[in-house]
Amino acid sequence: MASPADRFYTDTHEWLKLDGDALLCGITRFAVEELTDVTYVDLPAIGKVVAAGKAYGEIESVKATSELYSPVDGTVAAINDKVKADPSLVNQDPYEAGWLVRIKTDRKDFSSFMTAAQYDAKHAAA
Amino acid sequence: MTDTAASLLKTPFYDFHVKQGARIVDFAGWAMPLMYRGIIAEHQHTRQAASIFDVSHMGRVKFSGKDAMRFLQHIITRNLQKAVVGQSLYSLVCNPAGGVLDDIIVSRFDDHWLMVCNASNRTKLLAWFEQHRTGFDVIIEDQTFETAMIALQGPQVIAKLEQALGEPLSQIKRYHCKQLRYLFFNFTVFRSGYTGEDGVEIICGNKLAQMAMGFLAKSGKDPRGQTLQPAGLGARDTLRIEAGMPLYGHELSESINPIAAGLGWAVADDKDFISAAALAEVRRSGPAEKLVGLHIEGPRTPRADAAVLAAGQPVGRITSSCPSPTLNRTIAMAFVPAAHAAVGAALAVDLRGAPVAATVTPLPFYKRPA
Numbered sequence: 001m002a003s004p005a006d007r008f009y010t011d012t013h014e015w016l017k018l019d020g021d022a023l024l025c026g027i028t029r030f031a032v033e034e035l036t037d038v039t040y041v042d043l044p045a046i047g048k049v050v051a052a053g054k055a056y057g058e059i060e061s062v063k064a065t066s067e068l069y070s071p072v073d074g075t076v077a078a079i080n081d082k083v084k085a086d087p088s089l090v091n092q093d094p095y096e097a098g099w100l101v102r103i104k105t106d107r108k109d110f111s112s113f114m115t116a117a118q119y120d121a122k123h124a125a126a
Numbered sequence: 127m128t129d130t131a132a133s134l135l136k137t138p139f140y141d142f143h144v145k146q147g148a149r150i151v152d153f154a155g156w157a158m159p160l161m162y163r164g165i166i167a168e169h170q171h172t173r174q175a176a177s178i179f180d181v182s183h184m185g186r187v188k189f190s191g192k193d194a195m196r197f198l199q200h201i202i203t204r205n206l207q208k209a210v211v212g213q214s215l216y217s218l219v220c221n222p223a224g225g226v227l228d229d230i231i232v233s234r235f236d237d238h239w240l241m242v243c244n245a246s247n248r249t250k251l252l253a254w255f256e257q258h259r260t261g262f263d264v265i266i267e268d269q270t271f272e273t274a275m276i277a278l279q280g281p282q283v284i285a286k287l288e289q290a291l292g293e294p295l296s297q298i299k300r301y302h303c304k305q306l307r308y309l310f311f312n313f314t315v316f317r318s319g320y321t322g323e324d325g326v327e328i329i330c331g332n333k334l335a336q337m338a339m340g341f342l343a344k345s346g347k348d349p350r351g352q353t354l355q356p357a358g359l360g361a362r363d364t365l366r367i368e369a370g371m372p373l374y375g376h377e378l379s380e381s382i383n384p385i386a387a388g389l390g391w392a393v394a395d396d397k398d399f400i401s402a403a404a405l406a407e408v409r410r411s412g413p414a415e416k417l418v419g420l421h422i423e424g425p426r427t428p429r430a431d432a433a434v435l436a437a438g439q440p441v442g443r444i445t446s447s448c449p450s451p452t453l454n455r456t457i458a459m460a461f462v463p464a465a466h467a468a469v470g471a472a473l474a475v476d477l478r479g480a481p482v483a484a485t486v487t488p489l490p491f492y493k494r495p496a
Contacts, residue, residue, distance in 0.1 A: 033149060036149075036160065036161055036360055037164050037165045037166045039427065039449045040425045040449075058478070060426060060427050062165045062166065062360060062364060062427075062448055063160075063165070063360060064429075065429055065478070088166075091164065
Protein backbone atom coordinates (compact mmCIF):
# COMPACT_ATOMS: atom_id res chain seq x y z
CA MET A 1 0.00 0.00 0.00
CA ALA A 2 1.57 3.30 -1.12
CA SER A 3 1.87 6.07 1.44
CA PRO A 4 -0.21 9.20 0.70
CA ALA A 5 1.58 11.53 -1.74
CA ASP A 6 0.18 14.75 -0.25
CA ARG A 7 2.78 14.98 2.53
CA PHE A 8 6.40 14.47 3.58
CA TYR A 9 8.12 11.72 5.57
CA THR A 10 11.05 11.35 7.98
CA ASP A 11 13.54 8.58 8.66
CA THR A 12 11.94 8.10 12.07
CA HIS A 13 8.61 7.21 10.41
CA GLU A 14 6.73 10.44 11.04
CA TRP A 15 4.64 12.11 8.36
CA LEU A 16 4.01 15.87 8.10
CA LYS A 17 1.35 17.56 6.03
CA LEU A 18 0.83 21.25 5.33
CA ASP A 19 -2.45 22.31 6.92
CA GLY A 20 -3.15 26.04 6.56
CA ASP A 21 -0.56 27.91 8.59
CA ALA A 22 0.69 24.79 10.41
CA LEU A 23 1.75 21.15 9.96
CA LEU A 24 -0.27 18.11 10.89
CA CYS A 25 2.00 15.31 12.13
CA GLY A 26 1.52 11.61 12.72
CA ILE A 27 3.28 8.30 12.27
CA THR A 28 3.36 6.13 9.17
CA ARG A 29 1.58 2.87 8.47
CA PHE A 30 4.97 1.16 8.54
CA ALA A 31 5.60 2.49 12.07
CA VAL A 32 2.13 1.47 13.20
CA GLU A 33 2.67 -2.06 11.93
CA GLU A 34 5.99 -2.25 13.73
CA LEU A 35 4.33 -1.13 16.96
CA THR A 36 1.24 -3.41 16.73
CA ASP A 37 -1.92 -2.39 18.65
CA VAL A 38 -1.45 1.12 20.04
CA THR A 39 -2.68 1.37 23.63
CA TYR A 40 -1.50 4.76 24.87
CA VAL A 41 -0.34 8.05 23.37
CA ASP A 42 1.40 10.68 25.47
CA LEU A 43 0.96 14.05 23.71
CA PRO A 44 2.40 17.44 24.73
CA ALA A 45 0.48 20.41 26.11
CA ILE A 46 -0.73 22.99 23.61
CA GLY A 47 1.82 25.78 23.41
CA LYS A 48 4.79 23.52 24.08
CA VAL A 49 7.88 24.44 22.10
CA VAL A 50 9.21 21.51 20.06
CA ALA A 51 12.50 21.07 18.25
CA ALA A 52 13.29 19.21 15.04
CA GLY A 53 14.46 15.67 15.76
CA LYS A 54 13.62 15.92 19.47
CA ALA A 55 10.99 13.82 21.24
CA TYR A 56 7.70 15.55 21.96
CA GLY A 57 5.79 12.52 23.26
CA GLU A 58 5.59 8.76 23.52
CA ILE A 59 3.50 6.05 21.97
CA GLU A 60 2.88 2.65 23.56
CA SER A 61 1.58 -0.54 22.05
CA VAL A 62 0.95 -4.02 23.37
CA LYS A 63 4.55 -4.86 22.45
CA ALA A 64 6.65 -1.70 22.66
CA THR A 65 7.09 1.90 23.76
CA SER A 66 8.68 4.43 21.45
CA GLU A 67 9.27 8.15 21.29
CA LEU A 68 7.52 10.55 18.95
CA TYR A 69 9.87 13.00 17.23
CA SER A 70 9.00 16.44 15.98
CA PRO A 71 9.98 16.88 12.33
CA VAL A 72 10.44 20.66 12.72
CA ASP A 73 11.09 23.49 15.17
CA GLY A 74 7.81 25.03 16.27
CA THR A 75 5.01 25.25 18.79
CA VAL A 76 2.24 22.75 19.45
CA ALA A 77 -0.97 24.37 18.19
CA ALA A 78 -3.32 21.42 18.73
CA ILE A 79 -3.33 17.78 19.75
CA ASN A 80 -5.70 15.02 18.66
CA ASP A 81 -7.90 14.44 21.72
CA LYS A 82 -9.70 11.61 19.92
CA VAL A 83 -6.47 9.64 19.76
CA LYS A 84 -5.86 10.21 23.47
CA ALA A 85 -9.33 8.80 24.18
CA ASP A 86 -9.05 5.94 21.67
CA PRO A 87 -5.43 5.14 20.78
CA SER A 88 -6.54 2.41 18.35
CA LEU A 89 -7.42 5.23 15.91
CA VAL A 90 -3.70 5.32 15.11
CA ASN A 91 -3.92 1.69 13.95
CA GLN A 92 -7.15 2.17 12.04
CA ASP A 93 -6.26 5.35 10.20
CA PRO A 94 -2.70 6.60 10.81
CA TYR A 95 -2.84 9.20 8.01
CA GLU A 96 -6.17 10.93 8.71
CA ALA A 97 -8.19 10.30 11.89
CA GLY A 98 -5.05 9.11 13.66
CA TRP A 99 -3.03 12.33 13.33
CA LEU A 100 -1.22 13.24 16.54
CA VAL A 101 -0.21 16.92 16.76
CA ARG A 102 -0.56 20.17 14.81
CA ILE A 103 2.67 22.17 14.91
CA LYS A 104 3.03 25.83 14.04
CA THR A 105 6.37 26.43 12.38
CA ASP A 106 8.22 29.11 10.47
CA ARG A 107 9.77 26.49 8.25
CA LYS A 108 8.96 26.96 4.56
CA ASP A 109 11.37 24.56 2.86
CA PHE A 110 10.55 20.87 3.16
CA SER A 111 12.95 19.59 0.50
CA SER A 112 15.08 17.78 3.10
CA PHE A 113 12.18 15.43 3.89
CA MET A 114 11.26 12.35 1.86
CA THR A 115 8.40 12.21 -0.58
CA ALA A 116 5.97 9.29 -0.33
CA ALA A 117 7.75 7.55 -3.20
CA GLN A 118 11.14 7.99 -1.55
CA TYR A 119 9.84 6.80 1.81
CA ASP A 120 8.13 3.75 0.32
CA ALA A 121 11.24 2.85 -1.69
CA LYS A 122 13.28 2.94 1.49
CA HIS A 123 10.85 1.03 3.68
CA ALA A 124 9.45 -1.39 1.07
CA ALA A 125 5.74 -0.73 1.49
CA ALA A 126 4.95 -4.32 0.60
CA MET B 127 10.69 -8.18 5.56
CA THR B 128 11.32 -10.56 2.69
CA ASP B 129 15.05 -10.26 3.25
CA THR B 130 14.68 -11.08 6.93
CA ALA B 131 12.50 -14.09 6.23
CA ALA B 132 14.96 -15.52 3.68
CA SER B 133 17.58 -16.39 6.27
CA LEU B 134 15.13 -17.76 8.84
CA LEU B 135 13.79 -21.24 9.50
CA LYS B 136 10.23 -21.77 8.27
CA THR B 137 7.49 -23.97 9.63
CA PRO B 138 5.21 -25.93 7.25
CA PHE B 139 2.62 -23.17 7.84
CA TYR B 140 4.79 -20.27 6.67
CA ASP B 141 2.97 -19.79 3.33
CA PHE B 142 -0.35 -19.86 5.18
CA HIS B 143 0.81 -17.06 7.48
CA VAL B 144 1.93 -14.93 4.55
CA LYS B 145 -1.34 -15.55 2.69
CA GLN B 146 -3.25 -14.51 5.79
CA GLY B 147 -1.37 -11.21 5.86
CA ALA B 148 0.64 -12.00 8.98
CA ARG B 149 3.38 -9.72 10.15
CA ILE B 150 6.35 -12.08 10.16
CA VAL B 151 9.08 -11.63 12.76
CA ASP B 152 12.30 -13.40 13.70
CA PHE B 153 11.54 -15.48 16.77
CA ALA B 154 14.53 -17.54 17.93
CA GLY B 155 15.67 -17.87 14.32
CA TRP B 156 12.23 -18.82 12.97
CA ALA B 157 10.03 -16.74 10.66
CA MET B 158 6.89 -16.61 12.79
CA PRO B 159 3.62 -14.64 12.68
CA LEU B 160 3.52 -11.88 15.31
CA MET B 161 -0.07 -11.03 14.40
CA TYR B 162 -2.57 -11.22 11.58
CA ARG B 163 -5.37 -8.70 12.28
CA GLY B 164 -4.32 -7.27 15.62
CA ILE B 165 -2.99 -8.63 18.89
CA ILE B 166 -5.96 -7.53 21.00
CA ALA B 167 -8.56 -8.84 18.51
CA GLU B 168 -6.75 -12.21 18.36
CA HIS B 169 -6.48 -12.32 22.14
CA GLN B 170 -10.19 -11.66 22.61
CA HIS B 171 -11.17 -14.17 19.96
CA THR B 172 -9.16 -16.83 21.81
CA ARG B 173 -10.94 -16.03 25.09
CA GLN B 174 -14.36 -16.05 23.40
CA ALA B 175 -14.17 -18.66 20.64
CA ALA B 176 -11.22 -20.54 19.16
CA SER B 177 -7.80 -19.67 17.77
CA ILE B 178 -5.16 -21.61 15.92
CA PHE B 179 -1.50 -20.91 16.71
CA ASP B 180 1.46 -22.26 14.78
CA VAL B 181 3.90 -23.40 17.45
CA SER B 182 6.01 -25.59 15.16
CA HIS B 183 9.08 -23.57 16.14
CA MET B 184 9.09 -25.29 19.54
CA GLY B 185 11.58 -28.11 19.93
CA ARG B 186 10.37 -31.72 19.84
CA VAL B 187 12.83 -34.29 21.13
CA LYS B 188 12.19 -38.04 21.39
CA PHE B 189 13.84 -40.22 24.04
CA SER B 190 13.86 -43.98 23.65
CA GLY B 191 16.00 -46.93 24.60
CA LYS B 192 16.33 -48.95 27.79
CA ASP B 193 17.37 -46.01 30.00
CA ALA B 194 15.16 -43.27 28.50
CA MET B 195 13.18 -42.83 31.70
CA ARG B 196 16.21 -43.10 33.97
CA PHE B 197 17.96 -40.44 31.85
CA LEU B 198 14.99 -38.06 32.01
CA GLN B 199 14.76 -38.62 35.77
CA HIS B 200 18.38 -37.45 35.98
CA ILE B 201 17.79 -34.41 33.75
CA ILE B 202 14.41 -32.97 34.76
CA THR B 203 13.02 -31.70 38.07
CA ARG B 204 9.71 -33.57 38.06
CA ASN B 205 9.45 -37.17 39.26
CA LEU B 206 8.25 -39.39 36.40
CA GLN B 207 7.90 -42.50 38.57
CA LYS B 208 4.10 -42.36 38.62
CA ALA B 209 3.65 -41.04 35.06
CA VAL B 210 1.32 -43.24 33.04
CA VAL B 211 1.29 -43.74 29.27
CA GLY B 212 -0.62 -40.80 27.79
CA GLN B 213 0.34 -38.38 30.53
CA SER B 214 2.17 -35.06 30.02
CA LEU B 215 4.15 -33.35 32.76
CA TYR B 216 5.33 -29.75 32.92
CA SER B 217 8.88 -29.68 34.26
CA LEU B 218 12.13 -27.75 34.38
CA VAL B 219 15.62 -28.62 33.21
CA CYS B 220 18.06 -27.04 35.66
CA ASN B 221 21.82 -26.71 35.99
CA PRO B 222 23.61 -27.95 39.14
CA ALA B 223 23.16 -24.50 40.75
CA GLY B 224 19.40 -24.76 40.28
CA GLY B 225 19.22 -22.20 37.47
CA VAL B 226 16.64 -22.96 34.81
CA LEU B 227 17.99 -24.10 31.43
CA ASP B 228 14.46 -24.45 30.06
CA ASP B 229 10.88 -25.24 30.96
CA ILE B 230 9.52 -28.22 29.07
CA ILE B 231 6.63 -30.65 28.81
CA VAL B 232 7.46 -34.34 28.69
CA SER B 233 4.89 -36.94 27.66
CA ARG B 234 4.97 -40.70 28.13
CA PHE B 235 4.20 -43.04 25.21
CA ASP B 236 4.25 -46.85 25.01
CA ASP B 237 7.89 -47.15 24.04
CA HIS B 238 9.31 -43.63 24.27
CA TRP B 239 9.04 -40.16 25.79
CA LEU B 240 8.56 -36.89 23.92
CA MET B 241 9.84 -33.57 25.24
CA VAL B 242 8.59 -30.22 23.94
CA CYS B 243 11.01 -27.40 24.69
CA ASN B 244 11.38 -23.72 23.83
CA ALA B 245 12.69 -22.88 20.36
CA SER B 246 15.30 -20.55 21.87
CA ASN B 247 16.71 -23.34 24.06
CA ARG B 248 16.58 -26.35 21.74
CA THR B 249 20.24 -26.45 20.67
CA LYS B 250 21.40 -25.63 24.20
CA LEU B 251 19.34 -28.51 25.61
CA LEU B 252 20.52 -30.97 22.94
CA ALA B 253 24.12 -30.13 23.88
CA TRP B 254 23.24 -30.50 27.58
CA PHE B 255 21.76 -33.95 26.96
CA GLU B 256 24.87 -35.02 25.02
CA GLN B 257 27.03 -33.86 27.90
CA HIS B 258 25.05 -35.87 30.47
CA ARG B 259 24.19 -39.07 28.62
CA THR B 260 27.28 -41.04 29.60
CA GLY B 261 26.22 -44.23 31.33
CA PHE B 262 22.67 -44.13 29.96
CA ASP B 263 21.42 -46.38 27.17
CA VAL B 264 19.27 -43.69 25.57
CA ILE B 265 18.48 -42.67 21.99
CA ILE B 266 17.87 -38.93 21.63
CA GLU B 267 16.23 -37.78 18.39
CA ASP B 268 15.48 -34.16 17.52
CA GLN B 269 12.20 -34.38 15.57
CA THR B 270 11.64 -30.62 15.32
CA PHE B 271 12.20 -30.40 11.56
CA GLU B 272 10.21 -33.46 10.51
CA THR B 273 7.12 -32.60 12.56
CA ALA B 274 4.80 -29.64 13.01
CA MET B 275 2.87 -28.41 16.02
CA ILE B 276 -0.23 -26.30 16.33
CA ALA B 277 -2.19 -25.12 19.34
CA LEU B 278 -5.98 -24.81 19.15
CA GLN B 279 -7.11 -22.75 22.09
CA GLY B 280 -10.41 -21.32 23.27
CA PRO B 281 -13.74 -22.34 24.84
CA GLN B 282 -15.16 -23.63 21.54
CA VAL B 283 -12.16 -25.73 20.50
CA ILE B 284 -13.03 -29.09 22.03
CA ALA B 285 -16.61 -29.21 20.72
CA LYS B 286 -15.61 -28.06 17.22
CA LEU B 287 -12.73 -30.49 17.01
CA GLU B 288 -14.80 -33.41 18.29
CA GLN B 289 -17.17 -32.69 15.43
CA ALA B 290 -14.40 -32.45 12.85
CA LEU B 291 -12.44 -35.52 13.97
CA GLY B 292 -15.29 -37.65 15.28
CA GLU B 293 -13.24 -38.34 18.41
CA PRO B 294 -14.37 -37.87 22.01
CA LEU B 295 -11.60 -35.40 22.83
CA SER B 296 -13.34 -34.19 25.99
CA GLN B 297 -12.43 -37.57 27.48
CA ILE B 298 -8.73 -36.69 27.30
CA LYS B 299 -7.85 -35.24 30.69
CA ARG B 300 -5.87 -32.00 31.10
CA TYR B 301 -2.14 -32.73 30.62
CA HIS B 302 -2.85 -36.02 28.93
CA CYS B 303 -2.49 -36.95 25.29
CA LYS B 304 -3.82 -39.42 22.76
CA GLN B 305 -2.46 -40.75 19.48
CA LEU B 306 -4.98 -40.58 16.64
CA ARG B 307 -5.00 -41.42 12.95
CA TYR B 308 -6.24 -39.46 9.94
CA LEU B 309 -6.09 -41.39 6.63
CA PHE B 310 -2.55 -42.84 6.75
CA PHE B 311 -1.22 -40.28 9.14
CA ASN B 312 -0.63 -40.50 12.87
CA PHE B 313 -0.85 -37.45 15.04
CA THR B 314 -0.95 -36.78 18.76
CA VAL B 315 -3.45 -34.57 20.54
CA PHE B 316 -2.38 -33.06 23.87
CA ARG B 317 -4.97 -31.44 26.16
CA SER B 318 -2.73 -28.53 27.08
CA GLY B 319 -1.84 -25.02 26.05
CA TYR B 320 -0.31 -21.70 26.91
CA THR B 321 -3.31 -19.38 26.99
CA GLY B 322 -5.33 -20.17 30.12
CA GLU B 323 -8.12 -21.55 27.93
CA ASP B 324 -9.19 -25.11 27.32
CA GLY B 325 -7.85 -26.55 24.10
CA VAL B 326 -5.34 -28.88 22.54
CA GLU B 327 -1.90 -28.92 21.06
CA ILE B 328 -1.37 -31.21 18.09
CA ILE B 329 1.90 -32.68 16.85
CA CYS B 330 1.94 -34.31 13.43
CA GLY B 331 4.32 -35.12 10.60
CA ASN B 332 5.11 -32.41 8.05
CA LYS B 333 3.03 -34.21 5.35
CA LEU B 334 -0.13 -34.00 7.41
CA ALA B 335 0.71 -30.42 8.33
CA GLN B 336 0.90 -29.55 4.63
CA MET B 337 -2.54 -31.07 4.10
CA ALA B 338 -3.94 -29.26 7.11
CA MET B 339 -2.47 -26.07 5.72
CA GLY B 340 -4.25 -26.61 2.39
CA PHE B 341 -7.48 -27.16 4.29
CA LEU B 342 -6.98 -24.02 6.34
CA ALA B 343 -6.08 -21.96 3.29
CA LYS B 344 -9.30 -23.07 1.59
CA SER B 345 -11.28 -21.87 4.56
CA GLY B 346 -10.90 -18.39 3.08
CA LYS B 347 -8.53 -15.48 2.95
CA ASP B 348 -10.60 -13.40 5.35
CA PRO B 349 -11.13 -15.36 8.54
CA ARG B 350 -13.39 -12.76 10.18
CA GLY B 351 -16.70 -14.19 11.22
CA GLN B 352 -15.30 -17.73 11.36
CA THR B 353 -15.09 -19.68 14.59
CA LEU B 354 -11.47 -20.72 14.20
CA GLN B 355 -9.15 -17.80 13.46
CA PRO B 356 -5.37 -17.69 13.32
CA ALA B 357 -3.59 -15.93 16.17
CA GLY B 358 0.08 -14.96 16.37
CA LEU B 359 2.84 -14.82 18.93
CA GLY B 360 1.70 -11.38 20.12
CA ALA B 361 -1.63 -12.72 21.37
CA ARG B 362 0.08 -15.87 22.65
CA ASP B 363 2.19 -13.62 24.88
CA THR B 364 -0.66 -11.49 26.29
CA LEU B 365 -2.78 -14.63 26.83
CA ARG B 366 -0.02 -16.38 28.78
CA ILE B 367 0.62 -13.24 30.87
CA GLU B 368 -3.06 -13.11 31.89
CA ALA B 369 -2.81 -16.83 32.69
CA GLY B 370 0.27 -16.14 34.86
CA MET B 371 2.42 -18.54 32.86
CA PRO B 372 6.19 -18.01 32.72
CA LEU B 373 8.09 -17.31 29.50
CA TYR B 374 11.71 -18.37 29.29
CA GLY B 375 13.97 -15.33 29.06
CA HIS B 376 11.48 -13.31 31.13
CA GLU B 377 10.30 -15.18 34.23
CA LEU B 378 12.85 -17.98 33.81
CA SER B 379 16.58 -17.96 33.09
CA GLU B 380 19.80 -19.66 34.14
CA SER B 381 20.07 -17.19 37.05
CA ILE B 382 16.51 -17.82 38.28
CA ASN B 383 15.55 -20.95 40.22
CA PRO B 384 12.11 -22.56 39.85
CA ILE B 385 11.23 -22.08 43.54
CA ALA B 386 11.58 -18.29 43.20
CA ALA B 387 9.48 -18.43 40.02
CA GLY B 388 6.63 -20.10 41.91
CA LEU B 389 7.26 -23.47 40.26
CA GLY B 390 8.24 -25.39 43.38
CA TRP B 391 5.36 -27.78 42.65
CA ALA B 392 7.30 -28.97 39.58
CA VAL B 393 10.46 -29.75 41.58
CA ALA B 394 10.59 -33.22 43.10
CA ASP B 395 11.84 -33.75 46.66
CA ASP B 396 11.68 -37.54 46.40
CA LYS B 397 14.27 -38.33 43.71
CA ASP B 398 17.85 -37.47 42.81
CA PHE B 399 18.55 -35.34 39.74
CA ILE B 400 21.12 -32.83 38.48
CA SER B 401 19.95 -29.81 40.48
CA ALA B 402 18.39 -31.67 43.43
CA ALA B 403 20.84 -30.50 46.12
CA ALA B 404 20.78 -26.83 45.12
CA LEU B 405 16.99 -26.72 44.88
CA ALA B 406 16.54 -28.53 48.20
CA GLU B 407 18.69 -25.82 49.76
CA VAL B 408 16.59 -23.02 48.19
CA ARG B 409 13.49 -24.73 49.50
CA ARG B 410 15.00 -24.97 53.02
CA SER B 411 16.14 -21.37 53.25
CA GLY B 412 13.34 -19.85 51.15
CA PRO B 413 13.99 -17.95 47.92
CA ALA B 414 15.43 -14.44 48.29
CA GLU B 415 13.13 -13.16 45.53
CA LYS B 416 9.67 -14.20 44.46
CA LEU B 417 7.72 -13.86 41.26
CA VAL B 418 4.56 -11.82 41.86
CA GLY B 419 1.66 -10.45 39.87
CA LEU B 420 1.15 -6.68 39.82
CA HIS B 421 -1.82 -4.50 39.00
CA ILE B 422 -0.44 -1.21 37.69
CA GLU B 423 -2.46 1.99 37.92
CA GLY B 424 -3.17 4.03 34.82
CA PRO B 425 -3.04 3.31 31.11
CA ARG B 426 0.71 2.87 30.65
CA THR B 427 2.66 -0.36 30.25
CA PRO B 428 6.11 -0.84 31.81
CA ARG B 429 8.53 -2.89 29.73
CA ALA B 430 10.64 -5.85 30.85
CA ASP B 431 13.44 -4.81 33.24
CA ALA B 432 11.68 -1.65 34.46
CA ALA B 433 12.49 -1.15 38.15
CA VAL B 434 9.95 -2.04 40.84
CA LEU B 435 10.14 0.44 43.72
CA ALA B 436 9.35 0.12 47.43
CA ALA B 437 9.32 3.40 49.37
CA GLY B 438 10.94 5.05 46.35
CA GLN B 439 13.90 2.65 46.20
CA PRO B 440 14.43 0.07 43.45
CA VAL B 441 13.91 -3.42 44.91
CA GLY B 442 12.82 -5.56 41.98
CA ARG B 443 12.24 -5.74 38.25
CA ILE B 444 9.38 -6.25 35.82
CA THR B 445 9.67 -9.45 33.78
CA SER B 446 6.55 -9.15 31.57
CA SER B 447 3.74 -6.66 31.27
CA CYS B 448 0.81 -5.88 29.00
CA PRO B 449 -2.47 -4.05 28.90
CA SER B 450 -4.82 -6.92 29.76
CA PRO B 451 -7.58 -7.10 27.15
CA THR B 452 -9.72 -9.26 29.44
CA LEU B 453 -9.33 -7.25 32.65
CA ASN B 454 -9.00 -3.91 30.90
CA ARG B 455 -6.08 -2.82 33.08
CA THR B 456 -2.30 -3.03 33.01
CA ILE B 457 -0.88 -6.22 34.49
CA ALA B 458 2.70 -7.32 35.05
CA MET B 459 4.84 -10.03 36.53
CA ALA B 460 7.90 -9.04 38.55
CA PHE B 461 10.60 -10.42 40.81
CA VAL B 462 10.62 -8.66 44.20
CA PRO B 463 12.28 -9.48 47.54
CA ALA B 464 10.27 -11.97 49.59
CA ALA B 465 9.53 -9.17 52.11
CA HIS B 466 7.55 -7.26 49.45
CA ALA B 467 5.84 -10.25 47.84
CA ALA B 468 2.67 -10.50 49.95
CA VAL B 469 -0.62 -10.02 48.09
CA GLY B 470 -1.77 -6.45 48.64
CA ALA B 471 1.74 -5.01 49.11
CA ALA B 472 1.85 -1.43 47.79
CA LEU B 473 4.77 -0.93 45.41
CA ALA B 474 5.52 1.30 42.43
CA VAL B 475 6.99 0.86 38.99
CA ASP B 476 9.47 3.22 37.38
CA LEU B 477 7.72 4.06 34.13
CA ARG B 478 10.39 5.82 32.13
CA GLY B 479 11.31 8.05 35.05
CA ALA B 480 7.91 8.47 36.68
CA PRO B 481 6.81 6.22 39.58
CA VAL B 482 3.40 4.64 39.02
CA ALA B 483 1.50 2.85 41.80
CA ALA B 484 1.38 -0.97 41.66
CA THR B 485 -0.20 -3.56 43.95
CA VAL B 486 0.86 -7.17 44.42
CA THR B 487 -1.97 -9.37 43.21
CA PRO B 488 -2.43 -13.16 43.04
CA LEU B 489 -1.38 -15.12 39.95
CA PRO B 490 -2.94 -16.01 37.62
CA PHE B 491 -4.66 -12.76 36.69
CA TYR B 492 -7.23 -14.70 34.69
CA LYS B 493 -8.87 -18.08 35.26
CA ARG B 494 -11.28 -19.43 32.69
CA PRO B 495 -14.85 -19.89 33.89
CA ALA B 496 -15.31 -23.45 35.17
